[in-house]
Amino acid sequence: MPTFQSLGLEENFLRAISDLGFEAPSEVQEKTIPLLLEKETDLVSLAQTGTGKTAAFGFPMLQKITAESRTTQGLILSPTRELCLQITNELKAYGKYVDGLNIVAIYGGASITDQAKKIKKGAQIIVATPGRMKDMIGRRMIDISKIEYCVLDEADEMLNMGFYEDITEILSHSPEDKSTWLFSATMPKEVATIARKFMHTPVEISIGTKNVGAENVSHEYYLVNARDRYKALKRLADANPEIFSVVFCRTKRDTQKVAEQLIEDGYNAGAIHGDLSQNQRDMVMKSFRTRQIQMLVATDVAARGIDVDDITHVINYQLPDEIETYTHRSGRTGRAGKSGVSMVIVSKSEHRKIKTIEKIIQKKFVQKEIPSGMEICEHQLFHLATKIKDTEVNHEIDMYLDGINEILTDFSKEELIKKVFSVEFSRFYNYYKNAKDLNVTAGDTSTGSDAPGVRFFINLGARDDFNWMTLKDFLRDLMQLGKDDLYKVDVMDSFSFFNVEEKHKELVLDVFNSFKLNGRRITVEISKDGRRKGGSRSGGKGRKDGHKKGRKSDDRPKFKGKSRRKPQRPNDRGTGGKRRRR
Structure with a gap:
């Protein structure tokens, strides 16, 4: 069995390892540390969350830099503030016996002036989020022209969050001959692209198989009507009294709403998302680590900084838009050799996504039933x-x-x-005592947001700066519909489709009778099987776009409240001609 002593680490780091209570290196540490210590090389390391990646790149970087110099020699980019702070604290613990070591965290939500002062005092290693790092380089507050080592941690998540241009800009200010170490849980094509662009013949280390879920995590799904999602969540929590979980939602709005509902119903819950201040996020995470919070409701972005080994369950309140993101979610449990459970609450329209996820993570899901009250x-x-x-x-x-x-x-x-x-x-x-059975089968035709309803064509699409979410909000606000009354929104390049229940059919046609947006007449027509059909009451001719046959859509987040504000055209552009689905 390998030991840390056999990896080539110096005595001061072995003392720190002993203080931290590490007994044996994980697989990624065993394969990575000796390689990075022995030679200067670029590296691509694929390993799941919770496998010890920070130590895998942290110890080699700490051992290779010169602590006596005040020049910045190492840069670590991570996607979120939480992960940035977590990495910084871990590196400080690893290098506690290195005299003169200064590691500085750079992230948004804190004073940029204070961070610049810390850098000016001399920081051998900077741990940063891409946005703040780019800002400080632009203001000439940071000089990375002499760095020797650069780590792109959670590279897939940084790219999912849209940091490609920021990373490109940052690395353009660094030396070409530096060593770049890329760590990622999954290997989508975007990560492969960045590896080709910024790295020279990198060594690739893969722990397990690309995009595969962790071995000690079991995967379950529960099929319910979309309107019963929250009731299902409560029952899953009540059926597991010792639950210590992360509940994932797609949006900040849903995250806050679900957490507030849980708290109101007497659960020890809290929310973490991008709209919270850094102080609020720190307080929530402290309460979660000390188990004052048993159910942490989180967005995918905010959850990147969660590093807790004893999480028993991950609950997917809603499936992520990017299937690869499921790997990150399920990786929050089953850490440090312990077993965990990843639960998914799915509606009938999402049911087929389970098979897609199974193919990607190469694990089978077990369909289970929401427990009864008794x-x-x-x-x-x-x-x-x-x-x-x-x-x-x-x-x-x-x-x-x-x-x-x-x-x-x-x-x-x-x-x-x-x-x-x-x-x-x-x-x-x-x-x-009077609770109904929440379980449904994929063939059920009960009413509600999973019902077929009436499908409409509308001549608004991605070219009009809409994606599925902004179009859904726009239509719901315009027609004053409830949160579950408009669903199955499919946005294409120049047109879209959406569903409402039969009782709202005349309302939709009336609202769009001679309706104009920015001076342009908007056409709405009843559609059949995702195709445009006659019967427009818009008062104008529709576009002659070619329409592809619509495919059954997935559920998307439901948004609370009704607004009487005048609808504005969103700025959040959809993706070209790609179909953005709800």
Whole structure:
């Protein structure tokens, strides 16, 4: 079995490893550390989240730099503030016995002047988010012209977040002969492109298989109507009393809404997303690490900084838009050799995505049923029994036993057990006694946002600066529809499709009778099978675009509230002629 001593690390780093309690290197550390210590090379390392990648690049960089020099020699780019701070703290722990070592974190949401002062004092290593790093280089607050090592950590996520241009700009200010180390959990084509552009014959190390899920994570999915998503989430939490989980939503709005609902219903929950201040995010993460929060509701971007080893469940409240993102999500659990569960709550229209994910992660999903109310009551009762059995007796209560016995003297052992357990049982029984079955099958035709409804054609698309989300918001606000009343939005280049329930059919036609946007007449027509059909009540001719047959769409986030503001044309442009789906 390999040891850290066999990897070629110096004594001061071995002392730090001993202090941290590391016993043996992980696979990525075993393969990466000796390679980077022995020679100057570019590297592409593919490994899942939670496999010890920070130590894999951190120790070689720390051992290779010259601490006596105040010149910046190492740069690490990471996608989020949380991950940036996490890497910085870990590197400081690894280099605690290196005299004169100065590692500085650079990220948005904090004083740029204070960060510039820290850099000016001399920082051998800078850990930065791309946006803030580009800004500071542009202001000439940072000089990376002499760096010897550059790490692109979570490269796939940085590219998913749109940092390609920032990374290109940053690296243009660095030496061509530096060593570049790219670490990523998945290998989409964008990561391969950046490797080709910025690296010279890199060595590739792959832990497991590209884009494959972690071995010790099991994958489950639960099929429900879209409108029952939140009820399903509550039942999954109640059926797992010891749950310590991250709940993933697609948008900041849904993340905040779900967390608020959980808190209102008595769960220890919190939200983490980009609209929170750095101080708020730090407070939420501190509460989560100390288990004051059991259910952390997060967006994919904000979750990049979550580094907690004991997460029992990942719950996909909504599936991500990019299937590869599921690998990152499920990697939050099953860390440090422990097992974990990744649950997915899916609607009927999303059901086919499960097969796509299975192909990418090369793992099978098990379809399970949302537990019934009585099953949850049973889970909670036996959880309470186990908790009582395992509780260590506090003998400080001994002095009160005579009084307690006097109060309870008329009850038998069986009666006392019934009374104690009724406290917990009654609470869940009263809530769940009339609870309906939330499970559906893929062939169900129940009403609600999963029903076929009426499908419409509209002559607005990506060319008009719409994507599926902004078009959905625009249409819902315009027609004053509820959160589940408009769905299955498919945006193409110059036109789109959307569904409403049958009862809203006349409303849609009336609203778009002679409706204009920025002086242009907007055409809405009833569609059949994703094709344009006659019967327009828009008062104008539609575009003569060729229409491809519509494919069944996926659910997208539901947005709360109704707005009476005048609809504005969004600035968030969709992707060319590609179909953006809901």
